[in-house]
Amino acid sequence: MKSLILRIAARNLLPLFLIISVVVLLRGHSAPGGGFIGGLLAAAGFILYAIGFDVKAARQKLNFNAVNLIGAGLLLSLLSGLLSIYRGAPFSTIEFFTLKIASNVSYAISTPLFFDIGVFLVVVGVLLTVVFSLMEEQ
Amino acid sequence: MNALIPFPILLPLFTAIILMLSLRWQTLQKYISLAGSIALLIISILIFAQIESKGIQAVQIGNWPAPFGITIVADLFSAIMIIVTAIMGIAINIYSFSSIDINRQRFGYYPLLNGLLMGVCGAFLTGDVFNLYVWFEVMLMSSFVLMVLGGEKAQMEGGIKYVTINLFSSAIYLSGLGILYGQIGTLNMADLAFKIRTLPDTNVLNIVAMLFMVAFGIKAAVFPMFFWLPASYHTPPAAVSAIFAGLLTKVGVYAMIRSFSLFFVVDVDFTRILILWIAGLSMLSGVLAAATQYEFRRLLSFHIISQIGYMIMGLGLSSKLAIAGSIFHIIHNIFAKTNLFLIAGVVHRLKGTYDLKKLGGFYKNYPILALLFVIPAFSLAGIPPLSGFWAKFILIKAGLELQQYVIVIVALIVSILTLYSMTKIWAELFLKAEPSTGDNKPLLKPELSLLVPVVLLAGLTVIIGIWTEPFFNILMRAAEQLINPAEYIHAVLGVQL
Numbered sequence: 001m002k003s004l005i006l007r008i009a010a011r012n013l014l015p016l017f018l019i020i021s022v023v024v025l026l027r028g029h030s031a032p033g034g035g036f037i038g039g040l041l042a043a044a045g046f047i048l049y050a051i052g053f054d055v056k057a058a059r060q061k062l063n064f065n066a067v068n069l070i071g072a073g074l075l076l077s078l079l080s081g082l083l084s085i086y087r088g089a090p091f092s093t094i095e096f097f098t099l100k101i102a103s104n105v106s107y108a109i110s111t112p113l114f115f116d117i118g119v120f121l122v123v124v125g126v127l128l129t130v131v132f133s134l135m136e137e138q
Numbered sequence: 139m140n141a142l143i144p145f146p147i148l149l150p151l152f153t154a155i156i157l158m159l160s161l162r163w164q165t166l167q168k169y170i171s172l173a174g175s176i177a178l179l180i181i182s183i184l185i186f187a188q189i190e191s192k193g194i195q196a197v198q199i200g201n202w203p204a205p206f207g208i209t210i211v212a213d214l215f216s217a218i219m220i221i222v223t224a225i226m227g228i229a230i231n232i233y234s235f236s237s238i239d240i241n242r243q244r245f246g247y248y249p250l251l252n253g254l255l256m257g258v259c260g261a262f263l264t265g266d267v268f269n270l271y272v273w274f275e276v277m278l279m280s281s282f283v284l285m286v287l288g289g290e291k292a293q294m295e296g297g298i299k300y301v302t303i304n305l306f307s308s309a310i311y312l313s314g315l316g317i318l319y320g321q322i323g324t325l326n327m328a329d330l331a332f333k334i335r336t337l338p339d340t341n342v343l344n345i346v347a348m349l350f351m352v353a354f355g356i357k358a359a360v361f362p363m364f365f366w367l368p369a370s371y372h373t374p375p376a377a378v379s380a381i382f383a384g385l386l387t388k389v390g391v392y393a394m395i396r397s398f399s400l401f402f403v404v405d406v407d408f409t410r411i412l413i414l415w416i417a418g419l420s421m422l423s424g425v426l427a428a429a430t431q432y433e434f435r436r437l438l439s440f441h442i443i444s445q446i447g448y449m450i451m452g453l454g455l456s457s458k459l460a461i462a463g464s465i466f467h468i469i470h471n472i473f474a475k476t477n478l479f480l481i482a483g484v485v486h487r488l489k490g491t492y493d494l495k496k497l498g499g500f501y502k503n504y505p506i507l508a509l510l511f512v513i514p515a516f517s518l519a520g521i522p523p524l525s526g527f528w529a530k531f532i533l534i535k536a537g538l539e540l541q542q543y544v545i546v547i548v549a550l551i552v553s554i555l556t557l558y559s560m561t562k563i564w565a566e567l568f569l570k571a572e573p574s575t576g577d578n579k580p581l582l583k584p585e586l587s588l589l590v591p592v593v594l595l596a597g598l599t600v601i602i603g604i605w606t607e608p609f610f611n612i613l614m615r616a617a618e619q620l621i622n623p624a625e626y627i628h629a630v631l632g633v634q635l
Contacts (some may be wrong), residue, residue, distance in 0.1 A: 071158035078151060084201075091144045093201040 002052070010052030014061070017045025025120050026113075035116035039123025046124075047131050055135050066128040073121025080114035139502050142188065143197045143212050145181050146220045147263060150174060150227075155487060157249040164243055167426045168235055171248040175227035178255065182220040182616050189217050194619065196265065204631050205329040205485035211265035211630055215465060219262045219392060222472050223385060225598070227255050229591035230381045233480055236585040237377050237487065242287050243605065252288070253280035254381070261389050267318070270393060271311055273569050274357070278304050278484055281386060284378050291492035298368035304365040307356035314349030317342065328630035330401040336437040347402040347409055351394070358390030360450060361419035364443045368427070370443075372435035372492070376483020383442055384476030391449045395464060399455055399620045405597035406456070409517050412455035414545050421447030421552040428559050432566075434482040434492040437559065438475065441518065445471045448533060450544055455536050461617035462610065463532035470525040471604065474514040476596070477595040482628050484592065485567065488582050494563065499572030502580055510589075513596040515564070517603070524555055525602040 021041035028034025050058035084093035099107045153174030160166055189195055194213040198204060212220075230251065238247050257277025264270050282304075286297035289558045319325055321342055322333050337343060352363065359367040367387070371379050402409060424444030431437035445467070452464025484507065485500070486492055517524035520531075530553060537546040602609055619625055628634060 021350065067161060068159055071155050073152070074155045074158075078148065078155065082148070085141045090197050090199060090201050091148070092199050 003108040004131030006052045010049045014045045014049050015053060017041055017048070021045070021120075028116060029110075029113065036123055040127070041102075042120070043124045043127035043131075046128055050132065050135060055132050059132065066125045066132065069121050069125030070129070073118040073123075073125060074120065075118070077115045077118030080111045080118065083111055124133065139432060140195055140197055142181065142185055143263065144210050146178060146185070146224075146259040147179060147210075147256055149178050150252040150259065151317065153177075154249040154252035154256065157252060158246070162248065164240060166246045167243060171234075171252060172228065172231040174252060175224060175231050175255070178227060178259075179221065179224035182217065183226050186211055186214075186217040188223060189214055194625050195281075195624050196498070196629045205308045205324050205326045206267050206411065208325060209230065209265035209328070209630050210263050211328075211626065212263055213619045213626060213629075215392075215395075215620060216262045218465065218469065218612070218616060219388075220259055222469055223255060223258050223262070223593075226381060226384050226472065226476060227251075229476065229480070229594055231595075232587055233312075233375045233380070233483070233591045235587035237477070237483060237588060238375060238603065239288075242375070245287055247284070247287060250280045250284050251381075254284065254385075256280075258385050258389055262392060265327050266325055267315055267327060267330065267397075274308060274389075274393075275310070277386070277389065278308070285374050285382075287378075290373070292373045296373035296612050299366050300370040303356060306311075307353045307363075309350055310356075311353035314346050314353060318346045321346070325401055326630065327396070328623075328627040331403075332627055332631065332633070334401050334404060337404070338606075340433060342394065343402070344405055344408060347372075347398075347405075350397055350402070351409075354394040354397070355416070356390075358387050358394060358446050358450075359443050360416050360446055361423050361443070364446075368436050368439040368441060371439045372433060375477060376435075376486060380476045380479035380483065383438065383479050384472045387442060387446055387571070388449075388472055391464075391468060394450065395453050395461070395620065399456070399461065400623050400626065410454050410456055413450055414542065417447045417451035417454050418545050418548045419445065419447075420450065421548055423599065425552045425555040425559065429555065429562070432494045434485065434494055434497075434563070434567075435479065436492075437563065438478050439483065441556065441559065442475060444556065445475065445518070447552070448549065449529065450534055451549065452536065454541055454545070455533075455542060456621075457536050457540060458614065458617045458621050459532060459539065460536035461620050462613040463529060463536055465613050465616055466610070467529040467530055470517065470529045470599070473595050473598050473602075474526060475600070476515045477514040477592055478518070480509070480592050480595070481514070483628075484584050484588050487584060487588060487610070494566040496617060497567050498570040499568075501568035504584075507584070510592050510596050511564070511568070513599055515560040517599045519560050520553045521557075523603045525599050525606075526604065528606045532610070565578070 021038040024033040024041060025038035046058050046062055049061055081092040084095050085091055087095060095111045097109045099109050101107065114123055153171060157167055157170055160170065189212055192212065196209055196211045199208045199210060254277060257273050257280060258275035260276060261270055264273055282297065282301050285300055286293050322330060322332055324333060334343065356363040371382055398409060421444045424440050424447060428437050428440035428444065431440060448467045449464050452460040452467065482492060485497065489497055491497065513524065517526040520526045525625065530549065534546050534549055
């Protein structure tokens with residue numbers, strides 16, 4: 001049974017879930033939050049969508065193979081750790097960069113951010129792989 | 139270049155990632171995986187050369203100083219084990235070319251295999267007891283999936299036993315860790331070795347030592363915690379059971395040698411006698427159980443237990459020569475035992491069964507295979523000049539020097555019984571005429587990719603046996619580093635003991 005209320009809710013909540021997940025991810029740098037919890041939120045959005053519609057629609061919405069998301073996330077985390085070796089420090093040492101956007105606006109970016117984005121992608125990928133395959137089996 | 143040390147962990151991870159991303163291109167998978175293992179071998183040889191010239195190397199991950207962060211340490215023992223792991227990776231990759239079906243491959247056989255190698259290398263390199271737990275889990279997670287991948291009924295049954303008992307052992311290890319951390323307040327191995335000597339109460343330490351012993355003992359399958367191994371190792375495909383048989387139990391032995399030579403050294407009279415008892419009983423019970431078996435891989439599985447007994451025996455004797463003998467036995471056993479499992483796989487490929495009673499006539503039909511079987515089988519039984527002879531010779535010499543005659547006698551008897559088991563396989567599989575099944579099927583030829591790793595490992599067994607002396611000298615230096623942990627502690631913490 002596909003409920004109309006659930007479908008409309010899922011369609012409208014998905015963007016909200018994704019925005020909040022990114023906020024939680026970025027917030028995690030110095031406050032509660034981070035890649036793991038953010039990834040759970042993002043995956044929850046897609047899972048709700050899959051319950052409201054079906055797995056096929058959710059897969060189309062995701063637009064990526066969930067297994068590839070795991071691979072990409074792991075690769076990003078690995079590379080964020082390797083950067084410090086390139087700079088002559090031991091593996092996984094925190095490195096900082098400054099990103100200049102305008103003459104008076106600049107952002108400090110650190111490698112843990114990329115590590116966390118990697119974690120985010122891995123969590124989304126793992127959860128969706130598991131949940132989608134379980135739902136398809138029914 | 140200190141930065142090289144974490145790469146035996148990072149490289150299999152990288153290979154696994156690439157394999158995961160290219161899961162769609164099935165034909166590429168095996169070549170990427172093989173290339174990854176070859177690169178792993180090159181890096182581990184480089185690390186070995188570096189330790190040879192500059193002594194024990196340590197890296198503080200994330201640049202957090204030693205007792206607080208995670209330390210990756212490579213001494214000679216770790217470096218040798220990593221080289222062996224890489225060689226196993228290459229052999230199993232080649233063997234998987236034609237023996238792993240496309241279905242298993244599609245569900246991620248090759249990424250999992252590399253995940254397993256990452257876990258094993260991590261366990262060999264880490265200098266932190268909690269991190270060791272993490273690598274155990276990485277290794278076990280990959281092995282759980284490899285164990286049941288394919289979903290045959292026997293695999294599921296074996297898999298449940300394997301998963302349950304290994305999770306149980308991890309839980310025991312974790313509780314031991316908790317007590318240890320509560321008592322001493324550090325998890326860094328070198329720091330533990332440093333602080334454990336000042337602990338006033340040795341009773342608590344003995345409790346922790348026994349919890350560790352049970353946890354590692356289950357993973358290494360020693361007496362009386364071995365029953366899960368022969369119940370599960372004969373169920374997955376030959377390539378998988380070969381790498382399990384070769385590597386996984388030895389990680390447990392490695393962890394035992396590391397912890398009981400580095401930091402559980404306060405009440406040695408108690409622990410060493412216990413280890414010797416366990417060693418003797420493991421040898422005997424394994425070999426006696428094997429004598430009754432007629433399923434090829436089950437027979438070999440029981441032999442793993444008896445061979446683990448020899449490795450533990452060296453630890454129980456704990457002289458420099460004995461530890462060197464232990465390491466020698468570990469390496470010899472990884473090569474020989476894996477090789478026998480691979481040959482069992484070839485036999486299964488040719489005849490479709492592992493039951494020795496239904497097999498026969500191999501000497502007439504496949505004389506080269508017979509020769510390839512004789513090398514690891516004789517090596518395992520300890521026939522000179524193959525590697526197993528030297529491993530047992532060193533251990534027995536060490537036992538005589540320390541006047542531990544009982545364990546020496548047990549080791550000698552078990553050696554003869556091992557020869558009996560190998561002769562049984564020889565008689566059943568090679569000499570006996572093939573039981574006639576009525577239909578005359580044409581003789582199959584084994585694929586080249588199945589024979590190449592068998593030849594490679596048999597060659598290594600012979601090489602170690604013939605050029606023993608340079609090899610033995612390296613092992614003596616590795617044992618020296620284990621017996622005198624001062625250099626290890628200095629490399630990690632930068633302090634003198």
